Amino acid sequence: xxxxxxxxxxxxxxxxxxxxxxxxxxxxxxxxxxxxxxxxxxxxxxxxxxxxxxxxxxxxxxxxxxxxxxxxxxxxxxxxxxxxxxxxxxxxxxxxxxxxxxxxxxxxxxxxxxxxxxxxxxxxxxxxxxxxxxxxxxxxxxxxxxxxxxxxxxxxxxxxxxxxxxxxxxxxxxxxxxxxxxxxxxxxxxxxxxxxxxxxxxxxxxxxxxxxxxxxxxxxxxxxxxxxxxxxxxxxxxxxxxxxxxxxxxxxxxxxxxxxxxxxxxxxxxxxxxxxxxxxxxx
Amino acid sequence: xxxxxxxxxxxxxxxxxxxxxxxxxxxxxxxxxxxxxxxxxxxxxxxxxxxxxxxxxxxxxxxxxxxxxxxxxxxxxxxxxxxxxxxxxxxxxxxxxxxxxxxxxxxxxxxxxxxxxxxxxxxxxxxxxxxxxxxxxxxxxxxxxxxxxxxxxxxxxxxxxxxxxxxxxxxxxxxxxxxxxxxxxxxxxxxxxxxxxxxxxxxxxxxxxxxxxxxxxxxxxxxxxxxxxxxxxxxxxxxxxxxxxxxxxxxxxxxxxxxx
Ligand SMILES: Nc1ncnc2c1ncn2[C@@H]1O[C@H](COP(=O)(O)OP(=O)(O)OP(=O)(O)O)[C@@H](O)[C@H]1O
Ligand SMILES: [Mg+2]
Numbered sequence: 001x002x003x004x005x006x007x008x009x010x011x012x013x014x015x016x017x018x019x020x021x022x023x024x025x026x027x028x029x030x031x032x033x034x035x036x037x038x039x040x041x042x043x044x045x046x047x048x049x050x051x052x053x054x055x056x057x058x059x060x061x062x063x064x065x066x067x068x069x070x071x072x073x074x075x076x077x078x079x080x081x082x083x084x085x086x087x088x089x090x091x092x093x094x095x096x097x098x099x100x101x102x103x104x105x106x107x108x109x110x111x112x113x114x115x116x117x118x119x120x121x122x123x124x125x126x127x128x129x130x131x132x133x134x135x136x137x138x139x140x141x142x143x144x145x146x147x148x149x150x151x152x153x154x155x156x157x158x159x160x161x162x163x164x165x166x167x168x169x170x171x172x173x174x175x176x177x178x179x180x181x182x183x184x185x186x187x188x189x190x191x192x193x194x195x196x197x198x199x200x201x202x203x204x205x206x207x208x209x210x211x212x213x214x215x216x217x218x219x220x221x222x223x224x225x226x227x228x229x230x231x232x233x234x235x236x237x238x239x240x241x242x243x244x245x246x247x248x249x250x251x252x253x254x255x256x257x258x259x260x261x262x263x264x265x266x267x268x269x270x271x272x273x274x275x276x277x278x279x280x281x282x283x
Numbered sequence: 284x285x286x287x288x289x290x291x292x293x294x295x296x297x298x299x300x301x302x303x304x305x306x307x308x309x310x311x312x313x314x315x316x317x318x319x320x321x322x323x324x325x326x327x328x329x330x331x332x333x334x335x336x337x338x339x340x341x342x343x344x345x346x347x348x349x350x351x352x353x354x355x356x357x358x359x360x361x362x363x364x365x366x367x368x369x370x371x372x373x374x375x376x377x378x379x380x381x382x383x384x385x386x387x388x389x390x391x392x393x394x395x396x397x398x399x400x401x402x403x404x405x406x407x408x409x410x411x412x413x414x415x416x417x418x419x420x421x422x423x424x425x426x427x428x429x430x431x432x433x434x435x436x437x438x439x440x441x442x443x444x445x446x447x448x449x450x451x452x453x454x455x456x457x458x459x460x461x462x463x464x465x466x467x468x469x470x471x472x473x474x475x476x477x478x479x480x481x482x483x484x485x486x487x488x489x490x491x492x493x494x495x496x497x498x499x500x501x502x503x504x505x506x507x508x509x510x511x512x513x514x515x516x517x518x519x520x521x522x523x524x525x526x527x528x529x530x531x532x533x534x535x536x537x538x539x540x541x542x543x
Binding site for chain 1: 343345348371372373374375378379381383385387388389390398399401402403404449452453456
């Protein structure tokens, strides 16, 4: 066997392992979720009951699905204006400049901070602040979690869309300038339309990230197993309920948690797939 | 007076002692003096890196996109120093066609032609737009080929068609001068011939300045030729004189293929 072939076999082997691991995970999630779905059927997704009392056990995923979707969307909405202007700053206005380099590095640094640190910051800085302002009595809840979640995905959304925006070919911008366009006109008529699907994809992928974020959200959302009552109400997300309860769960409750995990897996996979799909259509 | 540099009578454009540096002190174009004849094709030739594009791009102030460039000298268009009017206004009077066809990929053929108006936020009546599109596409002999696909994207056209679309886009604003930087170097011979025929046709209404690496192209279609070397304008004259009887030894060396 020559080296060429050996390399090929090693690479193929590694690729197969990855597929097996992913398949195995989906399989065991599915297997673990079966009892819950058998017991509650499709109602599991639409029920908002979470009752672990023995004999009257009943579990439904709706509050967590709602909590996850609401915090993630809210985070995306809060993140957008900041991430969008920063990516324009980096990818267009100050492209290739020293200041853009420094800011870009800082953004990447933010992306590298562990989730628990954001959670701590939210807990010891934001929470007391919200209590002092009088937003709500405990400072925890959907809004607090979403705000920290937004801060966490800003670097991710920024650097993805920055990359897309700076990929808009100079020759297109030059063509526009040569027609007498101003910088703002070049950005609104050439850069934005050309980059739009990529930028949208960046935000969809960021959403995928927010959906599964666990640690910081668990610390800030209040962990109430109810459908959130308003922006400042408490709630729980799919990832948080699993993190909070898996330790003491068994039987039907464990199966329900695994089922929530499976649903989260599917939602996240779908969103990421969507993001990749949009991304692919660009150039 | 330098007898290698021709004096143009009543030029449309006058370049006066023009020097351009991308970095302080390092001049890519040095002390160029030249007049450009109206309704003619002026070719700029010279070895790679001699400053052809830099000189061309100064004429519609595209060099200002690079913030550190330094410009000394003047360029007059209609007796106005172009550096003293707004770059936006100037670029509407002096259109540009680039080396690689670059229609706007998000716009239809129709929108590409009127992109100049769109970009400047000018609202036109539909009938006026239709007229401009048809006239411009006819000017570049593209109308027959695309009249049924006006609302399809311009990027689906062949390279040669795309380049003619880009010429149409530059013409739509009725510029006085069209600058072209190696407009055929990315095209096949047939598409190249079409563009060359087009340029000869266009000079009735426009003044064309053309950077080219292709000497036979310059000989075929240009009326005047410049030869640049290391940022300096070495020789400038009627194309047929330059090709048959160059004054400067360096021009002769370049034209006979000794360097470049
Ligand atoms: N944006 C820029 N920044 C710094 N230096 C540049 C820039 N553009 C061109 N130069 C330099 O200026 C000189 C002239 O370049 P220019 O592009 O005008 O040459 P050219 O004659 O058009 O060459 P070519 O035939 O290869 O296109 C070269 O030395 C080049 O390296
Ligand atoms: Mg060049």
